[in-house]
Amino acid sequence: MLAARSFAELVISARRAETSPGDPFVRRRAALVASIGPVVFTAGFVWTVLALLLTPIDLYWRDILYSPAHQLMIAGTLISVICLPLANEMLEAKA
Secondary structure: OHHHHHHHHHHHHHHOOOOOOOOHHHHHHHHHHHHHHHHHHHHHHHHHHHHHHHOOOOOOHHHHHHOHHHHHHHHHHHHHHHHHHHHHHHHHOOO
């Protein structure tokens, strides 16, 4: 968590002198950062659903751990855990 916190501070301080929290650029950048995780998760979910519809197979733990579609879903969840607080930090940064 310490590494994510320091990375968030670096991102915030990069534009602190030039922008204010109400600046549209900061809001768009925060929205982009916040949407990365859910987009990756959705791509993995759609891939999983299409794979199950087209080729019904038995689902084992090995399939969940090593399937690229499931790995995208796991990565999307982990990215959301990191990026959503980062986006909140960006919006709450004081100029």
